[in-house]
Amino acid sequence: MEPGNEKYNKVLDLLRKSKPDLDSTDDIKREVIKRIERVNHSRLSLSDLVDFLFGWVYIQWVRRSLITASIALVLVFIYQQSVILKRIDYLSRQTIVTERENGSAPADEVEKMFMVYRNSGRRFPTKNITISEKQMKELIESVNELQLKYKDLENLIQEDPELKKMIEKKLIENNRTKNNL
Amino acid sequence: MIDIQLIEECRGGNFSNFRKLIELTSPFAYSVAFRILSNEDQAKDVVQETMVTIWQKLKKIKSAEVYKTWTYRIVVNKCYDQMRKKKRNPEFVTDEQTWELISNRISVGPSAALENSEISKIIGLLTERLSYKQKTVFVLSDLEGMSNDEISEITGISKSAVKANLYHARKSISEKVEKYL
Numbered sequence: 001m002e003p004g005n006e007k008y009n010k011v012l013d014l015l016r017k018s019k020p021d022l023d024s025t026d027d028i029k030r031e032v033i034k035r036i037e038r039v040n041h042s043r044l045s046l047s048d049l050v051d052f053l054f055g056w057v058y059i060q061w062v063r064r065s066l067i068t069a070s071i072a073l074v075l076v077f078i079y080q081q082s083v084i085l086k087r088i089d090y091l092s093r094q095t096i097v098t099e100r101e102n103g104s105a106p107a108d109e110v111e112k113m114f115m116v117y118r119n120s121g122r123r124f125p126t127k128n129i130t131i132s133e134k135q136m137k138e139l140i141e142s143v144n145e146l147q148l149k150y151k152d153l154e155n156l157i158q159e160d161p162e163l164k165k166m167i168e169k170k171l172i173e174n175n176r177t178k179n180n181l
Numbered sequence: 182m183i184d185i186q187l188i189e190e191c192r193g194g195n196f197s198n199f200r201k202l203i204e205l206t207s208p209f210a211y212s213v214a215f216r217i218l219s220n221e222d223q224a225k226d227v228v229q230e231t232m233v234t235i236w237q238k239l240k241k242i243k244s245a246e247v248y249k250t251w252t253y254r255i256v257v258n259k260c261y262d263q264m265r266k267k268k269r270n271p272e273f274v275t276d277e278q279t280w281e282l283i284s285n286r287i288s289v290g291p292s293a294a295l296e297n298s299e300i301s302k303i304i305g306l307l308t309e310r311l312s313y314k315q316k317t318v319f320v321l322s323d324l325e326g327m328s329n330d331e332i333s334e335i336t337g338i339s340k341s342a343v344k345a346n347l348y349h350a351r352k353s354i355s356e357k358v359e360k361y362l
Binding site: 005007008010011012014015016017018019020021022025027028029031032033035036039 | 204225232287295299300303304323
């Protein structure tokens with residue numbers, strides 16, 4: 001503030017002496033009380049609503065039932081998990097691990113051959129087996145070869161009645177020998 | 182003068198004593214709010230909001246001795262909120278009429294107190310180019326007669342910042358007065 005500024009000081013004096021006049025505090029009092037009551041009321045309503053919605057959890061028998069139900073749910077969950085784990089373990093034992101070797105057939109080809117083998121009505125043993133693709137291919141080829149030879153043999157027997165009779169006779173004799181044993 | 186005993190009773194939740202506290206607090210809270218905002222309705226709103234806040238947080242203040250400073254701080258903060266709202270809807274006053282009013286009042290002499298509407302116009306005109314901080318510091322220091330320490334405590338700004346803001350506020354108002362009066 002510049003000391004020599006007389007007009008400024010006069011204006012300031014005027015403003016200092018003129019205190020803003022609050023006509024009545026009654027309106028303010030009334031409005032403040034109303035607001036406070038409104039705030040208190042809204043707080044009360046909220047707590048009432050919470051009590052209404054969740055108050056039932058404080059009933060003793062409901063609490064006990066909820067505890068029992070939750071324990072039962074946990075036990076069921078544990079049982080289910082153990083069953084699932086056992087099943088996974090059982091299934092993992094059924095898997096066939098195949099090894100790839102150089103010069104072996106492509107995987108899809110081997111799979112096709114494997115399907116042929118399965119469709120022939122043969123079953124794999126339940127224990128784990130570990131074989132190479134080459135071995136698998138040889139096995140299937142030999143099975144197929146055997147099947148062809150068997151069919152050829154059957155045709156030969158059907159075409160030649162004498163041979164058929166001879167084989168039947170031989171089989172009957174073999175059965176008798178087995179029965180005698 | 183606000184009795185410490187009264188504040189202590191209100192801190193204990195005595196609602197009927199709080200009416201008395203509203204009666205005692207409202208005038209000085211209104212004076213500051215009105216001088217900062219230059220608007221009667223907004224100042225009354227600030228006083229109401231301040232009293233509601235006081236009721237809600239009175240238990241949290243450390244002691245009854247700091248009540249007045251604490252109340253001023255609430256008022257200043259509420260005024261700041263109002264000022265931000267006001268920025269969106271600025272009110273325009275006719276400068277020439279207001280300068281004429283100031284001139285007339287000064288010539289009559291310091292004994293003639295101003296009416297609320299006149300105070301509002303004059304403070305509004307003198308402080309229209311000041312920032313919120315400058316205006317608040319000017320009102321608290323030069324119109325309410327507070328020390329820099331008190332202002333620093335109320336506004337939460339450092340003492341040096343209070344001095345700087347006050348210097349700029351006084352300079353701006355002084356220049357205006359020199360120019361137009």
